[in-house]
Amino acid sequence: MKRQLTITTEPIDEAALVGARSMSRDLGAAVYFTGVVRGQEEGQAIDAIEYEAFQRMAEHQFQILFGQMEKKWPVESVRLVHRIGVVKVNEPSLWVEVIAPHRAEAFAACQFLIDEMKRVVPIWKKPLEFSDTR
């Protein structure tokens, strides 16, 4: 399984990521998910989220999850980008793509990866109000 993991402070360029897709001729499902910063956090209006990662451990834990995913589903490739630092409302903080033979396994694998990421990958968020980001 091809793996591409990026944890970056740079904005996520969804069009470039989709444009760089590569998949075998006999596969039929490319599922991707974009996580976008909401304008509310626990009922409070916010303007951005600041993401912090324990990067070395985050990369290791993502690789463990990729390995688990590969054992469960026939995934040809996974690409995952997580932005850290300050991410404004309406901007993507997470982009995940899973390529597999059929949609059922592609959706299931993508869902598994995101669910498990939220359980074990050491990344945290801190909501910021507008006055904090100026």
Place this chain on the structure above:
Amino acid sequence: MTIQVSFFSYFKELAGCSQITESVASQCTLGELLEMIYGRFPQLGAMRKSTLVAVGVEYQDRNYRLKDGDEVSLFPPVQGG
């Protein structure tokens, strides 16, 4: 033995620093180290039920026996995505 302990997310604010070094006896367990840390930083002790603990880049439980030079990290539940 010397153990480096790092704090992440709001645990840094609770501890008032991002990193400390602790000297512990050989055969010390991670649980024993945590009790030392909670004694030194009571605000962290209040969070013990939800605290996640790693040694290096792996999660470990309280029975893990520390080795000289281990890097221990304490942090709250993760929130990526």
